[in-house]
Amino acid sequence: MPRKRNAHRNADTPTLADVARLAGVSDITASRVVRNKGPIADATRAKVLAAIAELGYIPNRAAGSLASSGSTLMSVLLPSLSNIVFPDVLRGIHTALTETAFQPVIGVTDYDPVIEERILLSFLAWQPAAVILAGLHHTATARRHLEHGRFRVAELMDIDGDPVDIAVGMSHWQAGYDTGKHLVQRGYRRFGYAGHTIASDDRARARYDGLRAALKEAGLLLIAEERVQGGSSTLAGRHLLEAILRKAPGLDVVVFPNDDMAMGGIFHCMHAGITPKEQLGIFGFNGLDIGQALPLPLSTILSKRFLIGKTAAEKLLESRERPAEKTIINTGYDIIEGATA
Amino acid sequence: MPRKRNAHRNADTPTLADVARLAGVSDITASRVVRNKGPIADATRAKVLAAIAELGYIPNRAAGSLASSGSTLMSVLLPSLSNIVFPDVLRGIHTALTETAFQPVIGVTDYDPVIEERILLSFLAWQPAAVILAGLHHTATARRHLEHGRFRVAELMDIDGDPVDIAVGMSHWQAGYDTGKHLVQRGYRRFGYAGHTIASDDRARARYDGLRAALKEAGLLLIAEERVQGGSSTLAGRHLLEAILRKAPGLDVVVFPNDDMAMGGIFHCMHAGITPKEQLGIFGFNGLDIGQALPLPLSTILSKRFLIGKTAAEKLLESRERPAEKTIINTGYDIIEGATA
DNA sequence: CAGAATAATGATAGCGCTACCATAAATCAC
DNA sequence: GTGATTTATGGTAGCGCTATCATTATTCTG
Numbered sequence: 001m002p003r004k005r006n007a008h009r010n011a012d013t014p015t016l017a018d019v020a021r022l023a024g025v026s027d028i029t030a031s032r033v034v035r036n037k038g039p040i041a042d043a044t045r046a047k048v049l050a051a052i053a054e055l056g057y058i059p060n061r062a063a064g065s066l067a068s069s070g071s072t073l074m075s076v077l078l079p080s081l082s083n084i085v086f087p088d089v090l091r092g093i094h095t096a097l098t099e100t101a102f103q104p105v106i107g108v109t110d111y112d113p114v115i116e117e118r119i120l121l122s123f124l125a126w127q128p129a130a131v132i133l134a135g136l137h138h139t140a141t142a143r144r145h146l147e148h149g150r151f152r153v154a155e156l157m158d159i160d161g162d163p164v165d166i167a168v169g170m171s172h173w174q175a176g177y178d179t180g181k182h183l184v185q186r187g188y189r190r191f192g193y194a195g196h197t198i199a200s201d202d203r204a205r206a207r208y209d210g211l212r213a214a215l216k217e218a219g220l221l222l223i224a225e226e227r228v229q230g231g232s233s234t235l236a237g238r239h240l241l242e243a244i245l246r247k248a249p250g251l252d253v254v255v256f257p258n259d260d261m262a263m264g265g266i267f268h269c270m271h272a273g274i275t276p277k278e279q280l281g282i283f284g285f286n287g288l289d290i291g292q293a294l295p296l297p298l299s300t301i302l303s304k305r306f307l308i309g310k311t312a313a314e315k316l317l318e319s320r321e322r323p324a325e326k327t328i329i330n331t332g333y334d335i336i337e338g339a340t341a
Numbered sequence: 342m343p344r345k346r347n348a349h350r351n352a353d354t355p356t357l358a359d360v361a362r363l364a365g366v367s368d369i370t371a372s373r374v375v376r377n378k379g380p381i382a383d384a385t386r387a388k389v390l391a392a393i394a395e396l397g398y399i400p401n402r403a404a405g406s407l408a409s410s411g412s413t414l415m416s417v418l419l420p421s422l423s424n425i426v427f428p429d430v431l432r433g434i435h436t437a438l439t440e441t442a443f444q445p446v447i448g449v450t451d452y453d454p455v456i457e458e459r460i461l462l463s464f465l466a467w468q469p470a471a472v473i474l475a476g477l478h479h480t481a482t483a484r485r486h487l488e489h490g491r492f493r494v495a496e497l498m499d500i501d502g503d504p505v506d507i508a509v510g511m512s513h514w515q516a517g518y519d520t521g522k523h524l525v526q527r528g529y530r531r532f533g534y535a536g537h538t539i540a541s542d543d544r545a546r547a548r549y550d551g552l553r554a555a556l557k558e559a560g561l562l563l564i565a566e567e568r569v570q571g572g573s574s575t576l577a578g579r580h581l582l583e584a585i586l587r588k589a590p591g592l593d594v595v596v597f598p599n600d601d602m603a604m605g606g607i608f609h610c611m612h613a614g615i616t617p618k619e620q621l622g623i624f625g626f627n628g629l630d631i632g633q634a635l636p637l638p639l640s641t642i643l644s645k646r647f648l649i650g651k652t653a654a655e656k657l658l659e660s661r662e663r664p665a666e667k668t669i670i671n672t673g674y675d676i677i678e679g680a681t682a
Numbered sequence: 683c684a685g686a687a688t689a690a691t692g693a694t695a696g697c698g699c700t701a702c703c704a705t706a707a708a709t710c711a712c
Numbered sequence: 713g714t715g716a717t718t719t720a721t722g723g724t725a726g727c728g729c730t731a732t733c734a735t736t737a738t739t740c741t742g
Contacts, residue, residue, distance in 0.1 A: 012489075015697095026722045032700095039720055040721090058462060058466050059698090061403075061466040062404075062412065062698080063407045063697070063700085065403035066401070066700090066727045067726080081429075081431055081435070082429075084425060088423075091422045105444055106431075107435075125399055127401065127403060233634070234630060234631045235630060235633065260631070263634070267635055289576060293578075293604070356727095356728055357730095368693095368728090372729070379691095382691090400729080402729095404697090407697045408696080408697055408730040409697085409729080683741105684742105685741090686739105687740070689736100690737075690738090691734100693732105696729105696732100701724105701726090704723080705723100707719080710715105710716080
């Protein structure tokens with residue numbers, strides 16, 4: 001004996017069939033109204049919309065997704081949320097997705113490609129319309145899935161490499177190089193670097209490499225270098241500057257991998273009575289608002305996080321199919337001269 | 342004539358049936374292995390896992406979700422991502438969800454209950470296991486859906502009110518009140534307030550009300566009050582302190598709705614040669630790391646954002662069913678005495 | 683050692699939606 | 713005015729999975 005129909009269904013939740021019945025149309029017509037797809041007579045649309053409102057119908061996206069083998073989810077994999085940079089990117093993505101049917105699903109990788117792979121695979125189970133991740137380095141498995149999947153892919157932040165589909169960002173190596181050239185031109189000669197040890201922060205490393213290349217070109221070297229274990233923070237930057245100056249008192253400029261740490265440097269200067277720029281140049285990266293609100297605005301490079309996120313999401317929405325040609329969008333950066341270097 | 346079976350399926354993607362066939366078991370047995378549910382002989386499990394690995398099988402969550410009318414998604418609705426507070430909360434949520442099958446889907450409401458409602462409804466289409474939102478005020482429609490839905494609900498940040506299911510946070514009114522008492526006790530008498538105009542930032546308003554209540558109790562008043570249009574920022578805080586001091590030069594303490602703005606106040610003091618604490622008390626809210634890295638650490642209240650997010654998500658995971666009794670978890674706050682008030 | 687519980691597996695029928703094809707009516711081209 | 717297109721609608725068969733019920737082999741209870 002067949003089990004009673006609808007045995008395990010959600011009795012109180014109206015379905016599209018309920019809407020269709022109430023509106024006096026077929027299921028598929030109701031579906032067309034909901035999805036705003038295909039030709040529908042105005043009168044029919046009105047009837048269906050009224051039925052939807054009356055029943056308080058909420059479409060079941062799982063069913064829709066299954067039937068159409070595609071979803072309105074966009075997977076977003078970010079290295080971190082502690083660093084305001086990535087919330088800024090996410091804000092850009094979210095801005096582009098507002099008013100569309102797409103929703104971001106987010107995962108945090110802790111800068112670890114293995115975690116990135118694990119989260120990616122679990123996200124693919126939802127058949128996302130697109131995947132957004134940071135950087136161009138992924139595990140081999142991740143890369144394989146990204147290449148063969150039926151979804152768009154955007155790799156953010158960095159453009160120094162070969163993207164799967166779309167890359168949106170800037171050249172971090174170039175930014176580091178320009179930092180070096182800029183500071184040399186300003187007359188600084190005795191360089192220090194106060195960084196962190198996040199091995200997978202490829203961007204910070206690329207900037208570091210660029211900086212060294214510029215120094216080499218000018219016949220200079222990094223005289224001193226200190227790194228904190230693990231994540232960067234303002235407090236770490238403050239302690240680090242103190243430490244590096246103790247070891248190498250003759251420095252005339254210290255470069256930090258980001259504004260958070262650089263601001264810690266500024267705070268150390270304030271505390272120790274060092275005049276930034278004149279006695280010691282301080283240079284950051286990111287161009288955070290807060291650094292520009294300081295009594296002496298921080299000298300730094302403005303990365304365009306929000307724009308990167310927004311541009312990427314907009315670009316992904318242009319077509320569901322992956323185009324034959326890869327796209328690389330350089331959002332560039334601005335050197336903020338500031339008052340500290 | 343019936344259409345060919347599998348006409349619109351994804352030819353290259355292996356399904357559970359493929360796994361089952363390769364492993365020589367039935368579909369449902371393979372499903373049990375994937376979900377780790379029900380009794381399975383070790384040998385059978387091994388066969389199925391081998392088949393999964395060989396095929397590179399990725400489960401289709403849409404199908405699973407549809408069949409079981411429930412998903413592993415957790416909807417997270419945050420007012421903003423610009424304010425580091427909410428990324429911190431999100432980080433806590435994410436930490437609790439790591440190692441579980443749950444994934445956060447995030448939406449940003451811009452502090453607008455109408456946008457919150459819209460996003461909530463679109464999220465419910467995924468039959469989430471739980472919904473996390475900020476605050477206890479929602480539109481009537483949103484509240485109705487939250488109350489009648491088959492999912493857990495956590496309302497974060499605030500506990501002054503009646504939650505749908507779980508509330509995790511602190512009393513912002515009390516925090517404001519304690520701020521007032523603390524500052525009065527420290528000898529401050531001539532109070533100013535430098536805030537913003539986000540009407541729906543209920544928490545900031547509750548703190549403001551608590552502050553005024555404490556002042557009233559001490560026979561005092563807010564002598565001056567300034568607000569910036571729209572969102573808060575460090576730069577806004579800096580300009581605002583300048584403005585308020587111009588209008589009311591006699592103030593001996595200014596309270597800010599958050600650390601971002603309070604730091605702007607500190608920066609104005611530095612610029613204008615005002616000694617914080619002695620000449621002018623500055624008090625914030627949130628207890629951001631950066632405020633504590635300042636040469637003079639900011640006096641403020643430490644809200645426990647990460648803990649709030651983490652606790653809420655953990656609590657939600659305890660049971661899929663909504664318990665009969667509502668839960669209110671007070672994560673409390675700490676007054677950081679700092680050096681600026 | 684019979685009867686009862688437990689462990690391990692499978693057959694079947696949907697979950698709620700949309701792709702695909704088909705049909706009928708209205709509009710168009712020339 | 714006749715064939716060709718366009719507009720509007722519907723019937724049907726899945727999408728890939730899991731809830732339910734059924735079955736058989738195994739272990740337990742007293």
